[in-house]
Amino acid sequence: MKYDFDEIVNRENTACVKYDLRKELFGKPDVIPAWVADMDFKTPDFIINALKKRLEHEILAYSIRPDGFYDSVIKWIKDSHGLTIEKDWIVFTPGIVPALNFAVLSLTSPGDKIIVQPPVYFPFFNAITDHGRIKVDNPLKIIDNRHEIDFGNLCGLIDEKVKMIMLCSPHNPGGRVWSLNELRQIGELCVRNKIILLSDEIHSDLILFGNKHIPSMSISDELAELTVACFAPSKTFNLAGLSTSVAVIKNEELRNRFKKTVESLHVGSGNIFGTVALQAAYENGRDWLNQLLEYIEGNIRYVDQFCKEKLPAVKVMIPEATYMVWLDFRETGMNSKRQKEFLIDECGVGLNDGRVFGIGGEGFQRMNLACPRSTLVAIMENIYEKMRLFI
Numbered sequence: 001m002k003y004d005f006d007e008i009v010n011r012e013n014t015a016c017v018k019y020d021l022r023k024e025l026f027g028k029p030d031v032i033p034a035w036v037a038d039m040d041f042k043t044p045d046f047i048i049n050a051l052k053k054r055l056e057h058e059i060l061a062y063s064i065r066p067d068g069f070y071d072s073v074i075k076w077i078k079d080s081h082g083l084t085i086e087k088d089w090i091v092f093t094p095g096i097v098p099a100l101n102f103a104v105l106s107l108t109s110p111g112d113k114i115i116v117q118p119p120v121y122f123p124f125f126n127a128i129t130d131h132g133r134i135k136v137d138n139p140l141k142i143i144d145n146r147h148e149i150d151f152g153n154l155c156g157l158i159d160e161k162v163k164m165i166m167l168c169s170p171h172n173p174g175g176r177v178w179s180l181n182e183l184r185q186i187g188e189l190c191v192r193n194k195i196i197l198l199s200d201e202i203h204s205d206l207i208l209f210g211n212k213h214i215p216s217m218s219i220s221d222e223l224a225e226l227t228v229a230c231f232a233p234s235k236t237f238n239l240a241g242l243s244t245s246v247a248v249i250k251n252e253e254l255r256n257r258f259k260k261t262v263e264s265l266h267v268g269s270g271n272i273f274g275t276v277a278l279q280a281a282y283e284n285g286r287d288w289l290n291q292l293l294e295y296i297e298g299n300i301r302y303v304d305q306f307c308k309e310k311l312p313a314v315k316v317m318i319p320e321a322t323y324m325v326w327l328d329f330r331e332t333g334m335n336s337k338r339q340k341e342f343l344i345d346e347c348g349v350g351l352n353d354g355r356v357f358g359i360g361g362e363g364f365q366r367m368n369l370a371c372p373r374s375t376l377v378a379i380m381e382n383i384y385e386k387m388r389l390f391i
């Protein structure tokens with residue numbers, strides 16, 4: 001079946017974060033939103049149909065996750081990344097941000113140091129500091145318009161207080177798919193120093209332009225014993241509102257500590273719809289996903305070409321994964337504060353201010369390209385119309 005990603009779906013007044021919080025977040029109710037990481041595409045029909053079918057049974061009482069839930073996770077991860085995992089290693093989590101917090105709470109202690117690599121998805125920071133752990137930054141470097149890990153600096157940061165490294169794999173923002181060599185180096189550091197690797201792999205299905213995601217757990221048996229890997233269908237199939245994800249933890253002791261936290265907070269039941277949707281997505285989603293990725297690649301090419309031709313002061317970091325692009329506005333001469341005013345008030349577009357992603361975000365904007373091409377055209381033309389007046 002051929003899916004239509006050009007279709008405009010009106011999301012206004014559906015209690016959706018992206019559209020219905022615009023007044024609150026941007027001060028204007030009508031900016032074209034290209035910020036929070038969800039998609040303006042319909043959740044695919046095979047998921048909606050599975051949810052409708054479940055609704056035909058008109059009791060939505062306490063539920064369990066059937067074997068099919070676990071089987072579909074195992075098969076999807078195997079087919080996608082060649083990684084074999086076992087049912088026992090899978091722990092349900094009601095979202096990946098909760099999972100990051102559970103991991104910090106259960107596997108580290110107050111006062112421990114946790115390393116992050118900014119600019120990075122900002123809830124990483126709170127998952128550390130909200131629980132009295134110490135955030136240690138290993139800022140990414142930009143080499144040839146691509147984020148690279150500063151291994152020299154990373155090694156110098158390691159001491160006996162460092163208990164965890166949070167890895168965003170693939171990376172958000174910037175879209176790096178970490179290479180085998182990079183993952184091996186991180187793995188060696190973790191194994192040598194007994195550091196837990198918290199590997200957020202939520203974007204691992206959204207791999208572009210022939211790149212290949214390598215799961216952290218596949219690097220070595222020793223690293224697998226120290227890894228908490230987080231996966232979800234939420235970004236891939238636009239299901240974030242169903243709060244359903246999994247943590248994969250091979251090491252029994254770590255897994256039991258993690259599970260104890262989930263159980264003590266009574267957040268392990270999840271919801272019927274999340275269970276049904278995950279299973280439907282992982283059992284039927286390959287063809288839809290391939291078409292989605294092709295469309296996203298087209299959107300990225302469009303934005304890159306547009307900037308090269310009409311907005312040469314804006315540099316696009318071409319993502320290897322994810323549907324977000326990291327835009328370098330520094331050559332426009334506007335600082336971040338001015339960029340924000342310019343984009344919101346003058347261009348009428350709502351992007352993510354790069355500063356929220358921590359060190360390395362100043363002067364950058366993150367733009368979400370998971371929208372019909374016509375929405376993207378409107379965003380780019382709006383920016384061009386205003387920017388050409390002063391560049």
Ligand SMILES: Cc1ncc(COP(=O)(O)O)c(C=O)c1O
Binds near residue numbers: 097202
């Ligand atoms: C790296 C990363 N982790 C986690 C999330 C959110 O996960 P969840 O909605 O399952 O909490 C996002 C959303 O953008 C993300 O980019």
